[in-house]
């Protein structure tokens with residue numbers, strides 16, 4: 001027998017033909033009949049076969065959310081119902097089926113995107129405006145009309161502004177609706193900021209949970225957050241160090257894995273520095289270096305020492321492009337101040353940051369630190385991809401700045417196959433289609449985002465540095481905001497910010513002052529944990545139900561058209577419609593949405609299209625897109641072909657264009673920081689050294705607090721969710737579940753076995769979750785993914801396993817959320833874990849949908 005026929009016999013043996021399948025199906029049905037003794041006719045098939053694509057209408061659109069990428073979804077619909085979703089197959093930009101090249105890759109959806117139908121039509125979908133009737137957090141609402149909801153909200157906004165001033169309402173919108181050009185949710189370009197700014201009442205939130213430490217580092221060092229290469233450059237690297245980066249789970253671009261596999265095929269070596277051995281490490285056969293969380297800056301300092309000690313640094317690069325790397329590159333005005341090299345070699349403080357010194361702190365052996373330093377300094381080109389997670393820590397900014405120093409001292413910046421990330425924003429998209437003018441991002445106070453509860457609880461006895469007030473040049477400078485309410489738009493921040501118990505305390509404090517004295521509004525497409533704590537829930541049309549264009553996330557160079565695929569479900573409206581209508585009620589409708597008239601609330605079609613057409617003109621004029629709007633709409637996607645791989649700072653390094661810093665150089669010694677004299681008058685509040693330094697975090701495996709709380713919890717991002725989005729989708733929870741991952745020796749020490757349920761707790765809170773026991777996580781560390789929908793029991797204990805009951809709301813000076821700076825203890829419990837609200841869907845929708 002040939003191999004071919006052996007194979008086909010083998011395949012046939014396992015593939016039921018339709019006939020065989022029908023026979024066995026009716027046999028099962030017949031058996032059931034006998035058992036049930038019902039004289040009914042057996043049906044071979046309980047439902048109609050699926051319609052084929054040619055019976056359906058096909059519409060190209062994109063997936064959404066703050067998930068690390070932006071992929072194509074293709075809706076196949078019957079009437080107004082999406083019956084199937086597929087993704088890019090190469091044809092939608094007019095190419096042959098299967099086109100998928102290095103220059104023009106397909107943007108294929110991940111498992112979350114492909115399950116989107118179940119989010120769209122989920123029982124948790126919010127269909128009507130709802131008004132709270134129980135206590136905050138109790139989850140009791142009644143259905144109201146839009147008119148009732150918006151008149152009451154407008155009235156209460158006016159009351160709060162008049163009584164408590166222009167800081168009374170806090171904007172906590174975030175990136176849930178991110179990366180559309182028109183329907184935006186975020187602090188800087190979002191629709192809510194402009195709405196509240198025009199209204200004249202807004203406390204904004206300036207620190208970003210994702211990467212404030214990293215952003216700070218990129219801006220201080222390079223003068224920009226656009227320090228990223230496009231993903232195809234990874235295919236050209238010879239050494240890839242994944243530092244706290246797990247692209248198999250947390251995407252930072254749509255096709256990262258494809259290009260990294262290409263690098264692997266071309267002989268690239270991979271290293272992972274991470275407390276856990278990740279799927280990315282497994283995929284690329286990486287050398288795993290387990291590191292104690294929140295000690296990365298120390299390990300990097302040890303590497304820098306070893307590189308200098310062996311003269312492996314690129315002095316030519318340093319002399320041309322870097323400020324303050326060594327005494328010779330210090331600016332004239334700062335002569336005599338400590339340079340980075342002096343710090344590392346211990347010339348001022350008498351502590352050389354040797355690999356041995358670092359090993360004590362980070363738990364990696366000095367030999368391994370030396371080995372990695374040598375690999376990085378002697379392999380050209382080499383990519384040190386310093387991801388955001390290790391920066392989501394106390395003094396996380398120091399880790400990212402230290403990484404930039406390593407990248408610069410080895411001359412791996414601005415070259416193909418190198419890497420300067422950092423934030424990693426690469427190709428610059430034309431991002432805003434709605435009126436973005438002098439009213440955008442107007443605020444009357446701006447604070448570190450996870451300090452609102454602290455501010456409410458301690459008002460007015462709060463020092464400006466405690467909440468990181470951003471300075472102003474007017475009489476409002478330093479005014480402590482009197483926060484009386486929050487608008488959540490595209491954000492589940494009540495569930496996602498640090499120290500949820502403190503947020504609960506704050507919201508209850510306001511509630512105790514009476515219903516009129518505060519206002520919490522949640523605009524979302526589903527019922528969310530945040531919504532449960534709000535006074536109004538406003539149903540928002542999803543990106544399948546409104547007209548927009550999707551931008552790529554931090555990487556990628558394409559646009560995807562998002563038509564109205566189906567009509568908005570229930571009574572939902574777009575965010576833009578809601579703000580426009582509210583603006584009319586508050587007296588500034590025409591200014592807020594200049595292309596609209598009052599009937600925009602009923603039909604946004606022409607106005608949205610007009611904004612998008614204007615935007616496409618900009619794309620054509622500024623970016624050279626060579627098709628018109630109608631053709632773009634018809635194809636659904638426009639992929640730019642770049643003349644060469646996009647490498648950040650290529651022009652600076654190849655042509656001597658100055659960097660965007662004040663000195664025009666890569667500032668390892670920051671001129672800006674060096675000149676600050678009164679830190680309390682900056683948004684940072686507390687001192688930050690002018691050069692990158694190791695600073696001991698307030699809790700870690702090295703601190704005394706381990707006697708009480710011996711485990712360090714990190715909370716990376718889940719593969720099966722985008723933060724909290726998709727937590728209610730059973731399909732996705734069948735792929736992965738919320739678990740506490742811990743080392744086998746630790747579990748044994750606690751008498752805990754695989755699958756046991758534990759309580760993870762510290763002095764801030766606790767949560768209940770099952771355990772996954774493994775060797776893939778280093779001893780002393782426990783991993784608990786962020787984004788579970790908090791689910792409090794009658795004793796106020798979270799049964800969902802949400803790590804933000806454990807995190808501290810004390811941010812790093814530069815604003816980094818310290819999500820990964822958490823000690824805790826773990827004990828076995830009889831309490832049961834509740835994985836997702838959909839288990840209670842019937843009960844929940846009853847509570848939410850009945851008329852109370």
Ligand SMILES: Nc1nc2c(c(=O)[nH]1)N[C@H]1C(S)=C(S)[C@@H](COP(=O)(O)OP(=O)(O)OC[C@H]3O[C@@H](n4cnc5c(=O)[nH]c(N)nc54)[C@H](O)[C@@H]3O)O[C@H]1N2
Nearest residue numbers: 176177209210490491492493496523715723724725786819
């Ligand atoms: N412990 C811990 N906590 C963390 C993190 C961590 O690492 N550890 N990471 C943090 C990070 S980096 C982030 S970015 C945050 C994310 O925090 P969030 O931004 O709060 O998280 P999401 O779950 O993405 O919530 C977005 C919400 O927007 C809604 N939404 C989506 N589209 C639209 C729309 O068009 N309009 C409106 N009005 N709503 C829409 C979604 O339904 C969802 O409820 O979480 C942070 N929390």
Ligand SMILES: Nc1nc2c(c(=O)[nH]1)N[C@H]1C(S)=C(S)[C@@H](COP(=O)(O)OP(=O)(O)OC[C@H]3O[C@@H](n4cnc5c(=O)[nH]c(N)nc54)[C@H](O)[C@@H]3O)O[C@H]1N2
Nearest residue numbers: 067068210244250251293294387388389390716717722723
């Ligand atoms: N699937 C999915 N993808 C996403 C998101 C999502 O929710 N789901 N969210 C998106 C968003 S908004 C963001 S901000 C990014 C986040 O992107 P990242 O910050 O890169 O992602 P994380 O998953 O938090 O962490 C990545 C790795 O860092 C490790 N790590 C944690 N603490 C430390 C530490 O102290 N030191 C070291 N060396 N390693 C550490 C974790 O074990 C994990 O393997 O992801 C984006 N992509």
Ligand code: SF4
Nearest residue numbers: 063067071109110113
């Ligand atoms: S990575 Fe994000 S945009 Fe892409 S399919 Fe998954 S959830 Fe959707």
Ligand SMILES: [Mo]
Nearest residue numbers: 066209210211
């Ligand atoms: Mo994020």
